[in-house]
Amino acid sequence: MIISFILNGNNVECEVDKNERLIYTLRERFSIKSVKEGCGIGECGTCTVLIDNEPHYSCLTLSSKVNGCDVKTVEFLNANGELHPLQEAFIKEGAVQCGYCTPGMLLSAYSLLLKEKKPYITKIKEAISGNLCRCTGYKQIVEAIQKVEIYGILDNIPSVEKKIQPHSSKEEILKKLSEKKGLKIIAGGTDLLVKERKEEKTHDFIELWGLDELNVVKEENGKIIVGSTITHAELNRNETINKKAKSLALACGMIGSPQIRNMGTIGGNIINASPAADSIPPLLIHDALCVIESKNTKREVALEDFVVAPYKTSINEDELLTYIKITSLEGYREGYEKVAKRASLAIARLSIAYAIKEDKDVFQDIRISIGSCTPMPFRPKDVENFLKGKKRQEALIKEAVSMVLKGIVEKSGMRPSYKYKLPVLEGLLIKILRG
Amino acid sequence: MPIYTSIDRIDAIEKVKGKALYAGDYSMDGMVFAVLVRSQRPHAKIKSIRIDKALELHGVIKILSHGDIPGNPFFGVIKKDQPLLAKDIVRYIGEPILIVIAESEKKAREAAKLIDIEYEDMEIITDPYKSMGSSTLIHEKGNLLSHRKVIKGDVEKGFKESDVVIERQYKTTWLDHAYLETEAGFGYPDDKGRIVVVSSTQNVHYKRKEISRILNIPEEKVRIIQATTGGGFGGKLDLTVEGYIGLAVYHTKRPVLMRYTREESFLSNTKRHPLYINYKTGATKDGKIKAIKVDIIGDTGPYISYGETVCLRAAIHATGPYEIPNVHVDSRMFYTNNPISGAMRGFGVPQIAFAHESQMDLMANEIKIDPLQIRFLNGLRRGSLTATSQLLEASVGYLDTLKAIEPYWIGRIKKDGRGFGLGSMFYGMGNTGISNPSYGILSISEDGKILLYTGACEIGQGSDTVFVQILCETLEIDRNDILLIRADTDFTKDAGSTSASRQTYISGRAVYNAAVEMRKFLENEGFYKNRDLKSIVKKYRDKGFPVFEGFFDPPTTPLDPNTSKGVPYATYAYATHMTEVEVDTITGYTNVIKVHAAHDVGKAINVNNIKGQIYGGIAMGIGFALMEEFIPGKTLSFDNYYIPTSMDMPEIETFILEDEEPTGPFGAKGVGEPALIPQAASIINAIADATGVRVYELPCDIERLKGRL
Secondary structure (H helix, E strand, O other), rough: OOOEEEEOOOEEEEOEEEEEEHHHHHHHHHHOOOOOOOOOOOOOOOOOOEEEOOOHHHHHHHHHHHHHOEEEHHHHOOOOOOOOOOHHHHHHHHOOOOOHHHHHHHHHHHHHHHHHOOHHHHHHHOOOOOOOOOOOOHHHHHHHHOHHHHHHOOOOOOOOOOOOOOOOOHHHHHHHHOOOOOOEEEEEOOOOOHHHHHHHOEEEEEEEOOOHHOEEEEEEEOEEEEOOOHHHHHHHHHHHHHHHHHHHHHHOOOOOOOHHHHHHHHHHHHHOOOOOOOOOHHHHOOEEEEEEOOOOOOOEEEHHHEEEEEEOOOOOOEEEEEEEEEEOOOOOEEEEEEEOOOOOOOOOOEEEEEEEEOOOOOOEEEEEEOOOOOOOEEEHHHHHHHHHEEEEOOOHHHHHHHHHHHHHHHHHHHOOHHHHHHHHHHHHHHHHHOO | OOOOOOOOOOOOOOOOHHOOOOOOOOOOOOOOOEEEEEEOOOOOEEEEOOHHHHHHHOEEEHHHHHHOOOOOOEEEEOOOOOOOOOOOOOOOOOOOOHHHHHHHHHHHHHHHOOOEEEEEEEOOOOOOHHHHHOOOOOOOOEEEEEEEEEOOHHHHHHOOOOOOOEEEEEOOOOOOOOOOOEEEEEEOOOOOOOOOOOOOOOHHHHHHHHHHHOOOHHHHHEEEEEEEEOOOOOOOOOOOHHHHHHHHHHHHHHOOOEEEEEHHHHHOOOOOEEEEEEEEEEEOOOOOOOEEEEEEEEEOOOOOOOOHHHHHHHOOOOOEEEOOEEEEEEEEEEOOOOOOOOOOOOOHHOOOHHHHHHHHHHHHHHOOOOHHHHHHHHHHHOOOOOOOOOEEOOOOOOOHHHHHHHHHHHHHOOOOOEEEEEEEEEEEOOOOOOOEEEEEEEOOOOOEEEEEEOOOOOOOOOOHHHHHHHHHHHOOOOHHHHHEEEEEEOOOOOOOOOOOOHHHHHHHHHHHHHHHHHHHHHOOOOOOOOOHHHHHHHHOOOOOOOOEEEEEEOOOOOOOOOEEEEEEEEEEEEEEEEEEEEEEOOEEEEEEEEEEEEEEOOOOOHHHHHHHHHHHHHHHHHHHHOOOOOOOOOOOOOOOOOOOOOOHHOOOEEEOOOOOOOHHHOOOOOOOOOOOOHHHHHHHHHHHHHOOOOEEEEEHHHHHHHHHH
């Protein structure tokens, strides 16, 4: 297919192969060698580019996705012939060693500075947490970003140049799905394209980009409707979600890295159905209903029934997950605990989403969901019911927690990983219930 | 005080613009791609290989095997024991068997998948303990690669004089260098019919020798040029892609590109040696260490690489930066069918530092003496005798590192769930007990620039900048008047490898020596009166520009084969890190809060670079201590090999101390490896302080720590 987009401020057009990735297009068709491959699976950040000013991993981006978009590589920063203040800062502060991560690092930093001119150190660290560096220990990179103002004035223009993006409609997609078998629906691509590389397969993809009607968060009849193509980053910042489904906002803010969150979608996270999926535990406590549509049918399935096994849902080949309906839990004490080996770019070793409504130490409503422990994230509803209406007491909490642990072992047997997970779960649940 | 001249990194501009060309970025008309077919078995006989289907694939040019190697089919940085392409036997998963050359990378990989190899499995040696007693021999001469001893005094007597004896077992695992740029290279036949390889490497001259041997052509027929290199840390010292590219160019007479995927890099690059360390320390009740007895067993994998180097270096450094009168160290390396272990930032010393620093804290705790005090009491100083009975005469800044940390150590306030730990180290600069010289060559160009030719590879650590800075300082000239020609076997002389923290110290001194000669010349020519290089150019244009060669080989002596007595290194770097951690006892998660890092660097040449090394070393130390673990057969890529992200990094304060080394340039020593070595130990000691639980096996990740809490 032929795609046309804005590359570093210039209108460009090119022919791309089926399932061609943006890193390939940029390196091989446009000779932009600053876009580096470091791993090819979205785990290192050397291939980072900006799409509409947001960092993305170009190794997990199909080139067709940027049709009509604004794409920037590091060359954009000094396109006028002079070094950008950020580049100056990197040089002067010693932020460059081997230089292999540098172009991607600069782009993640630049994207942050477009949003915030004087970001706090924690914001800076988070913004570059999807870009690995093995040489610098990141400190001088962080300092360079902090001190950028010393090296020049930052331009105000976020300068996203948009071409008319190709649109598609839900009807079109559903029609295509009904006509051809074996199509794989791709939204963010952060799981599918990794799998494609690992299995050395080339899929027939049906792409959801430009499907604006699903890119929504709205409230209807007391329910929050989340479109399936909403990205994790969007959910993380969405006001409604932050107010009424805090654990979901938090969980989405901990998925992978900034790049992954800009790419991956809530629908994709559900359909991938990983036992470690970050969004599923919070969705479960919000009684998520999945709206599944095909050309001629529409059904609603509770998320807990929709995920039938690890990495498996009950979706049919001609169906599309269009929306997720969730219950607002405004006013609840909500949270998401993620246990992982490192602070960013990590798969949950264990996760807990919770929402608790208390009145004078009485549990009025309590919702807990546990991920990365059993084959599918689950809610120990018996324990939730057991606690409901009872007064918070140490003995009660201990009893409830031991019920949860017992239930897990009864359900999935004693797995080797439980030696670690059960004591951690116990400790975290006690902490959560104590408040 | 650092030297007067201060400059920015000279390679940074190209790097921030994204213009720097790494090996995988090269291309040329008619270029073809080479990929390797690797063993899927850890130990097996190759029964048959079928390549017909692959050859039929459109776009496949050639498939090369062991039989296509015209020269010596074995290579190795110390000894030539590793087959370039396996012949009858494979000894680890990932061992190269064939090279597939095709018109595109995709085709080459597709063809590689069509190749059928039939194996007959052999018994797998999975650890060094199994290796030592096994009748299955990985190599004919036996499974023991190397046994080195360091003996000083009489340990039995030392233990008798001790009031407290502590003995513990420590274990470390495989680590991957995880440089962001995987191994890559680009080769082509030049117009003189020579073979040129541009690669991501830490040593061009060694690689020229290997290719010349492999292809059985004179060294003059091979040219190696270092591309911009995206990190090394020891992993690009060995021959990686270069031999295959050389062979592919030899057979195709076409430009060839080869780059490892991340998965291939993990599978094939040499790892940090897993060491099993039994460490026994005896001390008097007032804190004087009287004796140590250390037994080191290492898993070196199936081929030598740097196994012997690590074996010896770990043994020599087993005391840590302490003067111990009675020392007995046995260090042995055994072959296994695990990944090849080789050089990785510190050559075994980070592992042994984990052990000796844990022992220091255990001892301090046992005899109720402050951990900083016990280090001070036993620390190396001028006049000390090391374990190899080397008399330390100059640049022994260890105690200064303790003094720099002392106010923070005394002032530490322990909060709930938090703890503080110290880690110290010493590290010998350069290769062990052998000559390891370097050259720096200076001249003047037609257009009036000072030309600096160095064979030293810049791998991100900053040697290019340091050399230019040394020239600026010595010649009193501007950096823009200097043109650096680096690591190209056509133009530069062998500077040895970029390893062992040796380039600033050794190559820097060679450049300095050349600069001193050039300065004399410039003075004679009146340059310092009128600063007019052009008139000198005019004068010498016809008769030829003078060339100034600087040379330096640090004074060492060979070591006694039985006791290792001698001078293994001309000088040592010293460091102490103090780390504060917070441990979540529910999850076992350790958050590193703050590190104070004090380093005796001899003399600071580039402060930004030194800090960069220290910060980077701390990051790698955090990985080593808390999360990094290569599991053979399981670890495939960055999704299951975690290295620290920006969010895993603590606050860091550095203290750059200068106890000048008389043989170094302006007194400078190295800092690359020292930056990493004490970090893991200080974290483990801090965790023990925070929780009362001491971990003896790394990484101390969430699960391992939780299991002990």
